[in-house]
Amino acid sequence: xxxxxxxxxxxxxxxxxxxxxxxxxxxxxxxxxxxxxxxxxxxxxxxxxxxxxxxxxxxxxxxxxxxxxxxxxxxxxxxxxxxxxxxxxxxxxxxxxxxxxxxxxxxxxxxxxxxxxxxxxxxxxxxxxxxxxxxxxxxxxxxxxxxxxxxxxxxxxxxxxxxxxxxxxxxxxxxxxxxxxxxxxxxxxxxxxxxxxxxxxxxxxxxxxxxxxxxxxxxxxx
Amino acid sequence: xxxxxxxxxxxxxxxxxxxxxxxxxxxxxxxxxxxxxxxxxxxxxxxxxxxxxxxxxxxxxxxxxxxxxxxxxxxxxxxxxxxxxxxxxxxxxxxxxxxxxxxxxxxxxxxxxxxxxxxxxxxxxxxxxxxxxxxxxxxxxxxxxxxxxxxxxxxxxxxxxxxxxxxxxxxxxxxxxxxxxxxxxxxxxxxxxxxxxxxxxxxxxxxxxxxxxxxxxxxxxx
DNA sequence: CGCCACCTGTCACCAACCTGTCACCTTCCC
DNA sequence: GGGAAGGTGACAGGTTGGTGACAGGTGGCG
Numbered sequence: 001x002x003x004x005x006x007x008x009x010x011x012x013x014x015x016x017x018x019x020x021x022x023x024x025x026x027x028x029x030x031x032x033x034x035x036x037x038x039x040x041x042x043x044x045x046x047x048x049x050x051x052x053x054x055x056x057x058x059x060x061x062x063x064x065x066x067x068x069x070x071x072x073x074x075x076x077x078x079x080x081x082x083x084x085x086x087x088x089x090x091x092x093x094x095x096x097x098x099x100x101x102x103x104x105x106x107x108x109x110x111x112x113x114x115x116x117x118x119x120x121x122x123x124x125x126x127x128x129x130x131x132x133x134x135x136x137x138x139x140x141x142x143x144x145x146x147x148x149x150x151x152x153x154x155x156x157x158x159x160x161x162x163x164x165x166x167x168x169x170x171x172x173x174x175x176x177x178x179x180x181x182x183x184x185x186x187x188x189x190x191x192x193x194x195x196x197x198x199x200x201x202x203x204x205x206x207x208x209x210x211x212x213x214x215x216x217x218x219x220x221x222x
Numbered sequence: 223x224x225x226x227x228x229x230x231x232x233x234x235x236x237x238x239x240x241x242x243x244x245x246x247x248x249x250x251x252x253x254x255x256x257x258x259x260x261x262x263x264x265x266x267x268x269x270x271x272x273x274x275x276x277x278x279x280x281x282x283x284x285x286x287x288x289x290x291x292x293x294x295x296x297x298x299x300x301x302x303x304x305x306x307x308x309x310x311x312x313x314x315x316x317x318x319x320x321x322x323x324x325x326x327x328x329x330x331x332x333x334x335x336x337x338x339x340x341x342x343x344x345x346x347x348x349x350x351x352x353x354x355x356x357x358x359x360x361x362x363x364x365x366x367x368x369x370x371x372x373x374x375x376x377x378x379x380x381x382x383x384x385x386x387x388x389x390x391x392x393x394x395x396x397x398x399x400x401x402x403x404x405x406x407x408x409x410x411x412x413x414x415x416x417x418x419x420x421x422x423x424x425x426x427x428x429x430x431x432x433x434x435x436x437x438x439x440x441x442x443x444x
Numbered sequence: 445c446g447c448c449a450c451c452t453g454t455c456a457c458c459a460a461c462c463t464g465t466c467a468c469c470t471t472c473c474c
Numbered sequence: 475g476g477g478a479a480g481g482t483g484a485c486a487g488g489t490t491g492g493t494g495a496c497a498g499g500t501g502g503c504g
Contacts, residue, residue, distance in 0.1 A: 096336065097319070114318065151451055168362050168369065173223070176243055186454050190491055197492090211461070211490070212374050213361055373462055408465055409480075416482055433472070433479065 001116055004045040005029045006036045006062075007078065008054060012101075016049060019105045020112060033057035040066065045073055047115055050095075052079040063095060074115045078103075129217055130205050134162040143203060153178055154199070157192050161207065161217040171214040223247045223268040223338055228258045228284070229300065230276060238271060241331060255279035262288065267295055269337055272317075274301040289316040296337045349384040351439055352427055356384050365425060375400055376418050379411075383429065383439040393436040 003020055007013040008031040017027045028045070030036040033056045040048075048066075052059035063075055074096045097111050128134075134141045141148045141158055150158065160177045161169050175189050193215060197207050206220045225242055229235040230253040239249045250267070252258040255278045270288075274281035285297055296318040319333050349356045356363045356377075363370040363380055372380065382399045383391050397411050415437060419429055428442045 153452075168360060170360060173248065176247075180243070187491075188453055191453075191493080193491090194493055209491070210362070210369065210371055216369070375463070410464055412480055413464075413482075415480090419481090431471095431480065 001025045001046040002044070003027045003112075004036070004039065004048045006033075006048065006054065006059070007031065007051040009051075012051075012078075015105070016108070019109060023109065023112075033059075033062060036062065037065075047112065048073055048075045049112075050075055050077050052077060076111060076115055129162055129165045130219065131203065132158075132162065132205065132217075134159055150196075150199070153192055154196050157189075157196055161215060164214075165217060168210050168214045168216045174214065224266070225249045225334075226258065226261065226265075226267040226270045227251045228255075228270065228276065228281070229253065229273040231273075234273075234300075238330070242334060255281070255284060259284060259287075262293075269334065270295055270297045271334075272297055272299050274299060285317060298333060298337055349381070349387065351384055351387045352441060353425065354380075354384070354427060356381055370421070372418075372421065375414050376421070379414050379418055383437060387439060390432050390436045390438045396436065 003025045005013055005016050005020075005027055007016065007029065010031070013029045013031065017029060021027050028039065030039060033054045050059050050063060054062075059077070059079075063077075066073070066075070077095045077098045078101060079098075080101045096115055099108060099111060131144045132141065133143075133145075141150065141155060141162070148155070148158075156178050157174060160174045163169070164173075171189065178189065178192065193207055193209075200206060204220050205217060208216050208218055210216060225247045227235055227238050227242075227249055229238065229251065232253070235251045235253065239251060243249050247268075250261065250265075252261060255276045272281050272285060276284075281299070281301075285299075288295070288297070294316075297316065299317045299320045301320075318337055321330060321333060349358070353366045354363065355365075358381065361377065363372055363377060378400050379396060382396045385391070386395075393411065400411065400414060415429055415431075422428065426442050427439060430438050430440055432438065
């Protein structure tokens with residue numbers, strides 16, 4: 001496994017290297033944002049350990065840029081800050097785990113092992129179907145890269161369908177997604193399905209009903 | 223998505239439910255080790271949120287047992303203990319992530335999203351026979367990956383036959399499955415067998431009658 | 445504040461489909 | 475042949491989903 005460590009504290013960087021290399025990994029260390037970006041442009045890694053407190057830029061930006069161009073390499077964030085908001089934004093930007101300094105080497109090893117184990121079968125953050133794309137991190141849906149300006153409820157419905165792309169989105173799940181626990185006293189879901197169908201006309205996609213089960217987004221051809 | 227929450231603090235359990243259900247999930251809550259084990263024996267979930275501080279047993283044992291029998295359902299550990307050793311052993315036993323209480327709902331959501339994103343293409347409690355496949359979790363049947371849009375009763379019948387795949391499904395069991403205890407006043411079962419036969423025509427499968435006993439799903443060749 | 449555009453949930457009504465029953469037929473076994 | 479078990483087409487009624495219309499709500503804007 002190839003690991004990329006982005007860490008400016010030489011002491012920490014070396015101890016990371018000493019902990020991880022013996023597990024059978026090749027470890028590359030960079031101490032600046034710029035070097036790391038350059039390395040990531042032509043190199044692939046199995047895991048990135050990213051210190052948020054970089055000397056020449058914000059680590060979250062580097063992460064965001066990585067994800068923006070579709071790179072799904074697992075990222076483990078290392079940081080001295082441990083405010084919950086930072087953690088959340090790191091995770092929502094597509095980080096896979098978070099470790100606040102100081103941390104024990106044993107814990108680091110366990111988390112690295114867990115991430116590498118997972119990365120065998122992971123998928124892109126963004127959900128795509130046909131020319132449609134939905135990014136759960138930002139909650140935005142696009143069609144051919146054009147942002148879809150849908151009313152909230154219709155967007156929720158579309159998200160729900162995309163989350164189950166390729167299979168049937170259970171009616172109940174969609175209802176909960178649109179209306180939460182507010183019992184909605186009528187056929188509101190059908191109404192929104194009907195509305196969304198109109199919007200999708202001509203997009204090459206359609207919503208198919210599975211009686212008693214739910215709905216599925218699929219190619220109009222079928 | 224089906225989530226299993228194993229948590230004995232009712233307050234926390236409810237807030238987990240309220241946070242996660244609106245994301246489109248079905249949430250089952252159990253407050254004891256024993257109940258959770260029982261549920262896991264016949265049910266599959268997409269994610270398990272496991273409180274380590276269970277009243278009637280060690281959560282780590284439950285996790286270990288799960289992994290031992292090859293179940294790879296993602297597990298997110300919740301716990302008040304934040305000793306590093308616990309965390310490490312949780313991760314090494316096959317947990318996928320770890321959240322120490324108290325945690326913010328936003329962080330919980332972010333982690334649940336991250337885990338579910340990853341496990342999108344798993345879930346396997348499915349019954350198969352030939353090119354037929356039935357997923358009890360969603361209630362959907364597929365034939366060569368094409369979804370079969372079957373009415374509920376026919377689906378129940380198919381499921382009943384699949385449950386006894388390779389052997390004879392007793393008539394009585396099928397009747398109970400389709401109609402429950404409502405005595406159904408005529409040859410309804412035969413009617414559904416007949417309907418299902420029509421659908422299976424050309425599938426390479428057939429339903430064979432065993433007079434006085436029941437029906438068996440088998441290859442048409444036989 | 446008043447106007448307007450738009451989003452929302454509800455309803456009425458329609459269409460499609462599912463369901464149980466019956467009548468009548470076939471198959472099996474003695 | 476005769477009886478019992480099973481098979482199947484048709485049908486009436488019920489249930490579920492689809493859609494246009496509408497009234498109330500919300501937020502922007504002058």
